Amino acid sequence: MVDTTLAPNAMAVPRPVRPTVTGEDWLVRLCLLLLGLYLVLTLVLPLYTLLAKSLQDKEGQFVGLANFARYFADPAMLQSFGNTIFVSAIGTAITLLMAFLYAYALTRTCMKGRGLFRAIALIPLLAPSLLPGLALVYLFGNQGIFKSLLFGHEIYGPIGIVMGEVFFAFPHALIILVTALSVADARLYEAAESLRARPARIFMTVTLSGCRYGLVSAGLVVFTLIFTDFGVPKVIGGSYNVLATDVYRQVIGQFNFQMGAVVGLLLLLPAVLSFAVDRIIQRKQVALLSARAVPLQPKPRVLIDRLFFCLVAAMAGFLLLVLGMALFGSLVKLWPYNLSLTLKWYDFARAGTDGWGPYFNSLRMAALVAVIGTAIIFCGAYLVEKTRGAGRLRALLHLLAMIPLAVPGIVLGLSYIFFFNAPNNPLNFIYGTMTVLVVNTICHFYTVGHLTAITALKQVDNEFESVAASLKVPLYRTFWRVTVPVCLPAILDISVYLFVNAMTTVSAVVFLYSADTKLMSINAINTDDAGNTASACAMGMTIVATSAVLKGLHSLIMRRVERRTQAWRKR
Amino acid sequence: MTGRTPYLRIEHVSKSFGDFQALKDISLEIYAGEFVCFLGPSGCGKTTLLRAIAGLDIQSAGTIIQNGVDISALPPSQRDFGIVFQSYALFPNLSVADNVGYGLVGGKLSGAEIHQRVGDLLAMVGLTGQERKYPSQLSGGQQQRVALARALAMSPGLLLLDEPLSALDARVRQHLRAELRQLQRRLEVTTIMVTHDQEEALAIADRIVVMNEGRIEQIGTPIDIYRQPEASFVADFVGQMNFLDVEHQSDNVIRLGDAILEIGAGKFSRSGSATLCIRPEDIQIRGVVPGQANSVPATIELMEFLGSFCRAELRLVCGRRLQADFSINAMRDLSLAPGQELTISLPADRIRLFPAQTNVARHHG
Known part of the structure; x- marks a missing residue:
């Protein structure tokens, strides 16, 4: 039985234990608070300012929903709302269909050249979204080679926007669908076959139903991307207005900040929709892959494999054609009259007064975002995931870190103007500097980095910190000696992701640059606006090349890291 | 200590x-x-x-x-x-x-x-x-x-x-x-x-x-x-254990169906129903004669060969079932087989009694 020879004072009602707070605990709490402060300053307050602005008149008086009422009473505004939904819906349908077939071919057939096709499909990620717009002008514009294919329709407008957006959104859908289709249990197919189900029925009941969730997620992601994209409609939309270009016009063209804020909030709609749909689906989603699942190995089927090869080759051809056209356009003397090659469009000093300055600005910003952003995001994720105590604060920080995913760049950029350009804001001094661009871009792409870091950290044994504490080793030493080396691949992934996106982004920073901090992607838009499409193409291609070089460098480094660490990484 | x-x-x-x-x-x-x-x-x-x-x-x-x-x-x-x-x-x-x-x-x-x-x-x-x-x-x-x-x-x-x-x-x-x-x-x-x-x-x-x-x-x-x-x-969690519902008869005597069992002194003082625990390896079959103290007639229902010994499922006359472990020697000597009737003994010093109604804890394994 329980030994009851206890000290006399212990017989009283046991008092609650208050754990001793150590210096290390205080350090962790301080870091958590600093992270919280950072997220509040760079995310929460700007978004709040945007919301407040939409409810105020020009003098800053609260007017309730008057601005919204005015918006919905304006037929031109409503028109572009309808336009946005229209191109987003069509673009999403086409992108999903293409990406599904492409992903199916990559994961479920024995078609030749799958590795190459996968690489080609990811190329659009390296390009700013205005690049497909420029290429489409060359292909289908007034002097385009394939203009006749449009049967008299204009590329400037919904057709061009949809085509450009399909190019832009394709890899995003593909990544999700490839993941969804890779997860398959061969036993389900064997069971279906042994029940003599016809191939079409197996496809409907096993394949499609297995990747339902992936299809819906991809649909939501693509819809949101197209709904909020700025680059493509800016370049090829012509007089066909969409919400993202409306914001830009309202704010930059007419200084109508209140209406800009209203349109900005409308751009948040797809995120709200995604959130709701996701909630409903998550509830129905069950784990498809039990521990005992047998991974599906596609078997060669000559006819189907060839059919898919042709289909995928055609789609990859479209992607390469768009990119190739942009490249070609940047290299010919005078499209379409003089097709001899030249590098003069890359001599940016001739195109404008800025020369290569914007390129180095872009490079500098991307490097700063990659280094500082990765440090903040990874340390933040570590604090959220691996420290103990302050549970509510950590949960709140995780929630804050998820918000940027729902906020389109154009909305974030707008919020930043409202917040940082306010004369009474003590942080006003960073407006128009490189700092605000870096801070904004880190915030814009925070969530994906955060989730990557959290996923990597979750795979690290939770007891490392416990063991280190039992050995009296301070937390930061274990962080540096164990956690960081183990998570190095994820850290490199995050930094490359941030770098490439910082190089290609337009939507957020278009509101924030100044004469000294003009970026290459923005310069390309302005150059195209000024009618110099060839130089704009050259600028776009320079960005693609830079991103590609960095990606190449990344895989080289990864290979070296893997070789150096394979002794402990391989199982 | x-x-x-x-x-x-x-x-x-x-x-x-x-x-x-x-x-x-x-x-x-x-x-x-x-x-x-x-x-x-x-x-x-x-x-x-x-x-x-x-x-x-x-x-x-x-x-x-x-x-x-x-x-x-x-x-x-x-x-x-x-x-x-x-x-x-x-x-x-x-x-x-x-x-x-x-x-x-x-x-x-x-x-x-x-x-x-x-x-x-x-x-x-x-x-x-x-x-x-x-x-x-x-x-x-x-x-x-x-x-x-x-x-x-x-x-x-x-x-x-x-x-x-x-x-x-x-x-x-x-x-x-x-x-x-x-x-x-x-x-x-x-x-x-x-x-x-x-x-x-x-x-x-x-x-x-x-x-x-x-x-x-x-x-x-x-x-x-x-x-x-x-x-x-x-009793249930550590090792194998039989649980049998029994009725308290008098001070050191309990009733298992029709059988009367003696238990060691001072083990259980309350009257009414109780749960008897005995481990399979504590059930004796060698040298047990009918009518001897603590003996019960039983029928072998199933036998499971487990290498060094054999685990048998026994049914008592009252319908209750219990498991008993028999050595391979005993199996051979007594030529045990399913369907056979025999007399087993539940030694008083191996029996433990617990208050009834504790069935919740069972089947934890």
Whole structure:
């Protein structure tokens, strides 16, 4: 039985234990608070300012929903709302269909050249979204080679926007669908076959139903991307207005900040929709892959494999054609009259007064975002995931870190103007500097980095910190000696992701640059606006090349890291 | 055990996670050099108690005193213990030597002294010559030894083991179990091991703390726990046990169906119904004559051959069923086979009685 020879004072009602707070605990709490402060300053307050602005008149008086009422009473505004939904819906349908077939071919057939096709499909990620717009002008514009294919329709407008957006959104859908289709249990197919189900029925009941969730997620992601994209409609939309270009016009063209804020909030709609749909689906989603699942190995089927090869080759051809056209356009003397090659469009000093300055600005910003952003995001994720105590604060920080995913760049950029350009804001001094661009871009792409870091950290044994504490080793030493080396691949992934996106982004920073901090992607838009499409193409291609070089460098480094660490990484 | 001062005193410790009470008023004393096992089904609170002792999840209320010092509120880094987890938590990017020396670096020792100490520790767990390998290049058993060497590197006063053997396959587990026991004896380090494997606990522990639903059911030596379970939960959880509903007849006599059984004096004083417990191996069949005290007629329904013995399912006249273990010899001598009728005896000194209505605890396995 329980030994009851206890000290006399212990017989009283046991008092609650208050754990001793150590210096290390205080350090962790301080870091958590600093992270919280950072997220509040760079995310929460700007978004709040945007919301407040939409409810105020020009003098800053609260007017309730008057601005919204005015918006919905304006037929031109409503028109572009309808336009946005229209191109987003069509673009999403086409992108999903293409990406599904492409992903199916990559994961479920024995078609030749799958590795190459996968690489080609990811190329659009390296390009700013205005690049497909420029290429489409060359292909289908007034002097385009394939203009006749449009049967008299204009590329400037919904057709061009949809085509450009399909190019832009394709890899995003593909990544999700490839993941969804890779997860398959061969036993389900064997069971279906042994029940003599016809191939079409197996496809409907096993394949499609297995990747339902992936299809819906991809649909939501693509819809949101197209709904909020700025680059493509800016370049090829012509007089066909969409919400993202409306914001830009309202704010930059007419200084109508209140209406800009209203349109900005409308751009948040797809995120709200995604959130709701996701909630409903998550509830129905069950784990498809039990521990005992047998991974599906596609078997060669000559006819189907060839059919898919042709289909995928055609789609990859479209992607390469768009990119190739942009490249070609940047290299010919005078499209379409003089097709001899030249590098003069890359001599940016001739195109404008800025020369290569914007390129180095872009490079500098991307490097700063990659280094500082990765440090903040990874340390933040570590604090959220691996420290103990302050549970509510950590949960709140995780929630804050998820918000940027729902906020389109154009909305974030707008919020930043409202917040940082306010004369009474003590942080006003960073407006128009490189700092605000870096801070904004880190915030814009925070969530994906955060989730990557959290996923990597979750795979690290939770007891490392416990063991280190039992050995009296301070937390930061274990962080540096164990956690960081183990998570190095994820850290490199995050930094490359941030770098490439910082190089290609337009939507957020278009509101924030100044004469000294003009970026290459923005310069390309302005150059195209000024009618110099060839130089704009050259600028776009320079960005693609830079991103590609960095990606190449990344895989080289990864290979070296893997070789150096394979002794402990391989199982 | 009385007269010695306990090394570790746990007094009225409880722990809640929200509404769930993981530990309910746990009190326990552990003496220096003891090897104690916390045994119980998953969710019984054994790991929670271990983590409270380590300071990894500090208890909601109650006191823990280690070596005369109240450590109740201290963080793990200010307590004196080494720990081995089920996952071992070896740092994958550090070599075996760096893992073992992880806590030594940055302390008072010089590089050469650390090297020496690490060498000694690895020799102690039989891993000399593996210094430069990485954990993933070692077998599960070797990884477990590295984790053990690392936990012992700082010469802690208390060694905590959280299911350290359960990730290994059966043969390695038995082998390491014996080694662990020898090592612990040699070092005389006070050790607490959490396990859900009753066989492991019986084989290795000086004392076993059987836990269930956040409470301690029984504390005792392995033989006490096995022979004299004080609660039907313990009887059921440790080893194989038959449970039979019986009626109380008079002071030392109970009725099992039509049969009258004598039980040892003072075992059960209340009248009414009760539960009789007897282990399958305690049921006798040799030399039992009908009409003898505590004998019951039974029919063999099923026989299961288990290698060194045979487990039979018996049906009594009253319809109740129980399991009995027969040696292979007995099987041959008495030519036992399903359908055969025989007389069995339930020896009075092997019978334990518990109040009825405790069926809830059964089928825990």
